[in-house]
Amino acid sequence: MLAGKRILLIIGGGIAAFKCHDLIRRLRERGAAVTPVLTRAAQEFVTPLSISALAGEKVFTDLFDLTAEAEMGHIELSRSADLVVVAPATADLMAKMANGLADDLASTLLLATDTPVLIAPAMNVRMWDHPATRRNLATLTGDGVRLAGPNEGPMACGEFGPGRMAEPMEIVEAIAGVLADGPLKGRRILVTSGPTHEPIDPVRYIANRSSGAQGAAIASALSGLGAEVVFVTGPADVPPPAGVEVVRVETARQMQAAVEAALPADAAIFAAAVADWRVASASDSKLKKTTGGLPELALAENPDILAGVARMGAGRPGLVVGFAAETDDVVAHATAKRARKGCDWILANDVSPATGIMGGSENAVVLITGEGAESWPRMRKDQVARALADRIAAALAGQTS
Ligand code: C5P
Numbered sequence: 001m002l003a004g005k006r007i008l009l010i011i012g013g014g015i016a017a018f019k020c021h022d023l024i025r026r027l028r029e030r031g032a033a034v035t036p037v038l039t040r041a042a043q044e045f046v047t048p049l050s051i052s053a054l055a056g057e058k059v060f061t062d063l064f065d066l067t068a069e070a071e072m073g074h075i076e077l078s079r080s081a082d083l084v085v086v087a088p089a090t091a092d093l094m095a096k097m098a099n100g101l102a103d104d105l106a107s108t109l110l111l112a113t114d115t116p117v118l119i120a121p122a123m124n125v126r127m128w129d130h131p132a133t134r135r136n137l138a139t140l141t142g143d144g145v146r147l148a149g150p151n152e153g154p155m156a157c158g159e160f161g162p163g164r165m166a167e168p169m170e171i172v173e174a175i176a177g178v179l180a181d182g183p184l185k186g187r188r189i190l191v192t193s194g195p196t197h198e199p200i201d202p203v204r205y206i207a208n209r210s211s212g213a214q215g216a217a218i219a220s221a222l223s224g225l226g227a228e229v230v231f232v233t234g235p236a237d238v239p240p241p242a243g244v245e246v247v248r249v250e251t252a253r254q255m256q257a258a259v260e261a262a263l264p265a266d267a268a269i270f271a272a273a274v275a276d277w278r279v280a281s282a283s284d285s286k287l288k289k290t291t292g293g294l295p296e297l298a299l300a301e302n303p304d305i306l307a308g309v310a311r312m313g314a315g316r317p318g319l320v321v322g323f324a325a326e327t328d329d330v331v332a333h334a335t336a337k338r339a340r341k342g343c344d345w346i347l348a349n350d351v352s353p354a355t356g357i358m359g360g361s362e363n364a365v366v367l368i369t370g371e372g373a374e375s376w377p378r379m380r381k382d383q384v385a386r387a388l389a390d391r392i393a394a395a396l397a398g399q400t401s
Helices: 015-029 048-055 066-071 074-079 091-099 105-112 125-129 131-142 168-179 213-224 252-262 305-310 330-341 381-397
Strands: 006-011 033-038 083-089 117-121 151-154 160-164 188-193 198-201 204-206 228-233 245-248 267-270 277-279 299-301 319-326 345-350 365-369 372-375
Touching: 006 015, 006 105, 015 033, 015 048, 015 083, 015 168, 033 048, 033 105, 074 105, 083 091, 083 105, 083 168, 091 105, 091 117, 091 131, 117 168, 125 131, 125 160, 188 213, 188 252, 198 277, 204 277, 213 228, 213 267, 213 381, 228 252, 245 252, 252 305, 267 305, 267 381, 305 319, 305 330, 319 330, 319 381, 330 345, 330 365, 330 372, 365 381
Parallel strands: 006 033, 006 083, 083 117, 188 228, 188 267, 228 245, 267 319, 319 345
Antiparallel strands: 151 160, 198 204, 277 299, 345 365, 365 372
């Protein structure tokens, strides 16, 4: 799937650099050629010899290497690839990229390149959460830099949280997504997914049974057709797919803010099961069980994120797709919902417990468009996702980007 593609792999100085051995092997197995560049710090973690042996190519390390410069100038090196991949992208490398610094070979190549760049960040969780890294990440994604990971989990430093570099196969998938020459190449698509959690107090919340499986499958299918996908997800059971930009939120209001920040987009797919209500004034401290009285939970209505985007006038995505989870009269309710929300399509499904759809691996959907209702046979959620992605590609093909 990567046959004939050339990857310039910039290896940063972090413990996750060792995963690049496997990454290089996997890329080459799929037919890609890998030109490695090591920062000075990276050479503390992996050796140029091992990387060169696996890549089957010369390793570049030094901006002022006259031999290398005579063979291939660094400007040419920066542009000779189909994709520049930075793995691990350390906090320092991200800061340099975001600020346009060019004080070594890696940062100079990153400033000089005109090819797409994908970064796989890896750092301590506090460094990842630091406002400076948040700012740098926002700058980089705004500049069009693509992201793989980071994942959440135990880290070499003994802490736990987001900051672990994505696994080699996840990075390969992300690379394949960026290089995909599919019908959605050059299209930016927003996908919401998962449930939202609405706090009652610091330890309790209102939620629903959405697993996030269908939303993740849709994001993956769209990315597989070459789309740049922004995946805004509530706390789902299913991990987000590789190769998409992931924005994690908890509440409906956070989801709304994340959706607004992610626009403009060519299409927006609202697969999230957003809680309709939140607790009007969530308590800052844990509610106590008291004798003689139950706590009263006054509810407030959450914003309707789908309707807000579907009715937004200027800047509205060209295609807005909503979901309808119904337990009876699916077509009638979903058709009414399409009109009420102002969206272009509704993908409706029957989630009554007997269907086993909620949390299951299959789905039976009805697509409601301006032309009417179209029932799809029951199939796996990834097949529903692919069928929907194909329909979206066909619809967008008729619209200019
Ligand atoms: O109104 P209902 O929740 O049934 O509509 C479902 C559709 O609306 C889904 O696409 C869901 O993502 C979206 N929605 C939303 N914001 C809400 C409630 C639902 O975007 N507050």
